[in-house]
Amino acid sequence: MIRVAVVGLGKMGISHLSIARALPGVELAAICDSSGIMLDVLAKYTGLKTYTSLERMLADEPLDAVIVATPTRLHAPMVRAALEAGVAVFCEKPFCLGTDEGEELVALAAEKDLVTQVGYHNRFVGVFAEVKRLLDAGAIGDVTHSLAEAYGPVVLKPQGGTWRSRKSEGGGCLYDYAAHPLNLMNWYLGEPESVGGTVLNSVFSREIDDEVSSTLVYPGNVTTQVSVNWCDESVRKMTTRITLWGTKGRIFADRQELQAYFREDAPELAGYRPGWNVKYTTELTEPVSFYLRGEEYTAQLEHFAQRVADHQVAGTNDFASAVVTDRLIEQMRVDADQPDARVSVEGTPRTPAATHTRKPGLLARLRRH
Amino acid sequence: MERLLLGDNQFFGVNHMSEEKARQQQMQFQDDEAIIAVLEAAYAEGIHSFMCTTHDRMGAIADHFRAHRDEFPEFTVLPGMPYAHKYANAVTTDGMVGAIQKFLPDGGLLDAAVRGTRSMARKEIEGVLTLLVDAEMKMFAGLPTPVVWLQNVVTDLLLGMGFNGAFEVFARHVREKYDAEPGFITMNLPLAVERLNAVGIENPLICSNINKIGFRMSGGIDAYRRLLDENRFRAVAMSVYASGAIPPEEAIEWVCAQPHIEAIVFGASSARNIASTRQLVDRYWPTQAAGADSSGRQTP
Numbered sequence: 001m002i003r004v005a006v007v008g009l010g011k012m013g014i015s016h017l018s019i020a021r022a023l024p025g026v027e028l029a030a031i032c033d034s035s036g037i038m039l040d041v042l043a044k045y046t047g048l049k050t051y052t053s054l055e056r057m058l059a060d061e062p063l064d065a066v067i068v069a070t071p072t073r074l075h076a077p078m079v080r081a082a083l084e085a086g087v088a089v090f091c092e093k094p095f096c097l098g099t100d101e102g103e104e105l106v107a108l109a110a111e112k113d114l115v116t117q118v119g120y121h122n123r124f125v126g127v128f129a130e131v132k133r134l135l136d137a138g139a140i141g142d143v144t145h146s147l148a149e150a151y152g153p154v155v156l157k158p159q160g161g162t163w164r165s166r167k168s169e170g171g172g173c174l175y176d177y178a179a180h181p182l183n184l185m186n187w188y189l190g191e192p193e194s195v196g197g198t199v200l201n202s203v204f205s206r207e208i209d210d211e212v213s214s215t216l217v218y219p220g221n222v223t224t225q226v227s228v229n230w231c232d233e234s235v236r237k238m239t240t241r242i243t244l245w246g247t248k249g250r251i252f253a254d255r256q257e258l259q260a261y262f263r264e265d266a267p268e269l270a271g272y273r274p275g276w277n278v279k280y281t282t283e284l285t286e287p288v289s290f291y292l293r294g295e296e297y298t299a300q301l302e303h304f305a306q307r308v309a310d311h312q313v314a315g316t317n318d319f320a321s322a323v324v325t326d327r328l329i330e331q332m333r334v335d336a337d338q339p340d341a342r343v344s345v346e347g348t349p350r351t352p353a354a355t356h357t358r359k360p361g362l363l364a365r366l367r368r369h
Numbered sequence: 370m371e372r373l374l375l376g377d378n379q380f381f382g383v384n385h386m387s388e389e390k391a392r393q394q395q396m397q398f399q400d401d402e403a404i405i406a407v408l409e410a411a412y413a414e415g416i417h418s419f420m421c422t423t424h425d426r427m428g429a430i431a432d433h434f435r436a437h438r439d440e441f442p443e444f445t446v447l448p449g450m451p452y453a454h455k456y457a458n459a460v461t462t463d464g465m466v467g468a469i470q471k472f473l474p475d476g477g478l479l480d481a482a483v484r485g486t487r488s489m490a491r492k493e494i495e496g497v498l499t500l501l502v503d504a505e506m507k508m509f510a511g512l513p514t515p516v517v518w519l520q521n522v523v524t525d526l527l528l529g530m531g532f533n534g535a536f537e538v539f540a541r542h543v544r545e546k547y548d549a550e551p552g553f554i555t556m557n558l559p560l561a562v563e564r565l566n567a568v569g570i571e572n573p574l575i576c577s578n579i580n581k582i583g584f585r586m587s588g589g590i591d592a593y594r595r596l597l598d599e600n601r602f603r604a605v606a607m608s609v610y611a612s613g614a615i616p617p618e619e620a621i622e623w624v625c626a627q628p629h630i631e632a633i634v635f636g637a638s639s640a641r642n643i644a645s646t647r648q649l650v651d652r653y654w655p656t657q658a659a660g661a662d663s664s665g666r667q668t669p
Contacts, residue, residue, distance in 0.1 A: 011457065017529070017530055018526045018528075018529025019529055021529055021531055022528065022557075022560065037466055037489070041489065042532075045532050045534045048531075235392075236381070236391070236395070236454065237454065239388055254388050256385065256386055257387050280386050280387070280614060282385075282386065282584050282611050282612055283614065287586075287587065287589070288587060289587065290525075290529060290560070291587040292522070295585075
């Protein structure tokens with residue numbers, strides 16, 4: 001039995017709390033949040049021990065692990081405090097706002113020999129994990145090009161109120177949404193050599209980006225086109241889609257469905273044939289001990305709990321793998337801040353520098369009315 | 370309760386197998402008339418019970434059947450609450466407490482507690498929970514609602530957290546105010562049976578996935594079958610086709626062979642789908658007392 005605490009009781013924190021408390025082998029020892037009302041209600045009804053200070057909780061509770069689900073800007077200091085107290089850490093994504101901080105935490109965890117994990121749950125989605133297996137088996141030969149997409153209905157009108165609408169706190173479509181497909185691409189193809197053509201566009205938000213487009217370039221001119229938009233009302237909830245083209249076939253995947261086309265010269269794989277193959281989540285998903293919102297959320301915590309119990313420092317989504325995604329996000333921001341580096345098309349006036357803080361132009365404002 | 374209940378996932382693009390299929394369904398049902406046409410086709414097949422979420426669009430559907438009560442006198446709604454996306458999106462933009470305030474009729478209720486000037490008494494917390502239920506129920510006023518369901522995302526969230534008191538508050542309020550049977554939708558049947566029994570809800574009405582391949586039957590298919598054998602809860606089966614992974618006939622034959630299942634919830638997008646499910650159920654789930662079946666089915 002491992003003793004675990006949850007820090008931060010927002011949407012993800014509450015979800016982690018529920019799943020972790022239901023997991024066999026986990027004792028949910030305490031919860032910590034700055035909001036008195038959440039703690040008050042949960043203390044009355046769940047009997048959980050509550051804290052408003054992480055330091056206090058780490059000092060008073062003998063813990064094996066903490067789950068950190070606070071706003072992104074608080075990840076680094078809280079994770080550091082936990083690691084220094086000798087406690088394993090599961091941290092929500094994205095990991096840190098700066099790569100330097102992230103790398104320091106990787107080093108600290110290594111020095112303390114502690115298990116770490118970041119909540120990139122898509123790596124625990126059956127279909128996306130199957131894509132990884134197929135790529136590793138060379139199912140579509142050498143990948144030459146790919147498309148990483150995510151769309152969803154998050155910001156549908158001008159607004160702002162929580163940390164998610166503040167750039168300085170890790171809000172924005174790039175950090176909060178695009179991080180998911182980017183992390184999958186890091187898993188599938190590794191770390192790109194360069195990024196280019198990044199545009200972070202505001203659609204409705206005042207301060208943050210709502211739309212991300214970019215090109216990632218890997219060795220050998222292998223590319224990923226990134227297309228992410230969280231102002232898309234046409235989809236019911238977030239949809240993440242990956243398409244990969246290779247010398248021996250093509251793979252399309254979303255969280256529910258895998259469509260793979262293999263040429264005659266593709267390697268033989270059990271359960272697949274040349275031509276089209278379609279597999280669904282019902283076939284590719286392993287059952288979990290407790291279900292809430294999707295198997296992947298439980299699967300990632302089961303993986304973490306097992307690693308903590310067995311003291312397996314290496315594992316899926318460790319801090320080092322999440323820093324790779326943080327670094328990619330950081331470089332995309334650098335790229336987006338250099339609109340002058342773009343090649344202008346002769347005879348066409350340059351569009352104003354697109355940045356995540358750009359106000360809509362007069363024409364755009366008129367059009368919306 | 371009728372033995373076949375029409376569900377509503379297909380109307381709102383909820384498809385657990387294919388995002389493409391989900392999109393096609395959203396297109397097919399973007400006008401309320403298209404939903405109403407399917408409900409009327411189900412009614413004509415003797416399926417009068419509609420198990421639906423408290424999606425905003427349900428207001429217009431309810432209006433239609435209220436206005437045409439004489440044509441559809443047995444039309445019955447089994448609402449499931451809340452429509453979670455409504456709250457989840459609000460949490461993203463307004464924070465956890467802000468979201469709850471947004472859906473409360475009296476926004477001032479939580480103010481003092483939010484400001485941290487004082488903590489809330491149990492009675493007040495329970496008041497908030499029941500007000501949220503009332504807000505969701507408003508659109509069904511005037512229609513029979515013999516069962517009020519708690520949606521699985523909430524049931525399971527509460528189950529995991531150990532927030533067992535909320536089940537009891539929900540059950541009591543639904544019984545007292547709506548004279549209805551409280552129902553619980555869950556993906557974790559074994560845990561739900563244990564906890565609901567523990568808070569004194571005897572023989573609880575529970576809707577869960579029950580299908581031949583064990584899809585989303587957390588706790589394992591063996592535990593589900595054991596619980597059905599023991600008959601300690603009133604079982605409603607959903608996802609019997611496992612999102613299309615099991616051929617219809619095989620799926621229905623299997624589920625109808627399980628003991629103590631009171632009803633099956635199914636999704637259908639056309640009169641033809643409804644009729645074919647209906648025929649399969651008639652074949653594999655013969656009525657025990659011919660003609661006296663509460664579902665109103667005709668004896669073949």
